[in-house]
Amino acid sequence: EIVLTQSPGTLSLSPGERATLSCRASQSVSSNYLAWYQQKPGQAPRLLIYGASSRATGIPGRFSGSGSGTDFTLTISRLEPEDFAVYYCQQYGSLVTFGGGTKVEIK
């Protein structure tokens, strides 16, 4: 089973700042089959990125994904108030596993 480790656990930033979230896999993720989700309190997760770098429908351009192999990154170029949430990565190259999440909180 591929284990995904997300860091940091919590990211404290101000609106307008850049957020960089990391997701590291215990082994190479086949075909860069890596997705990112956003979850706000009391809501279901929402797909942001799939295939490591493709934005899902309706996702603003300030969200971008990059990486390959075992190291992946989600970048939010300028944080908006609605971006403060928990973010999860998920690999789908070998069955399915989720990372433990990164909380982006207001500083």
Next chain:
Amino acid sequence: EVQLVQSGAEVKKPGESLKISCKGSGYSFTSNWIGWVRQMPGKGLEWMGIIYPGDSETRYSPSLQGQVTISADKSISTTYLQWSSLKASDTAIYYCARLAYHYWYFDLWGRGTLVSVSS
């Protein structure tokens, strides 16, 4: 509207059985796998398993296999998650989610079903 509608919250006692549901609408239900994801209180997302409603082929997470049963009734566009004997540790929100066509990321989510198990 394309959506997954989940059954309502449940309060159960340890040892009881339970079956929760997830009904798809607005798309071809038999064309996409459907998955179940657990979120324990204050914790992250945990994949439980997936089912292909077209033929009910099922795959389970190795860590959860045998603890739950996933099934589907394509005639009513519904998938199910079932327990034969609940434990307090089954207390969680359970989400169903549609997998993208040909790929196993989740592109459509239900709103979740809260299951509370307590004596």
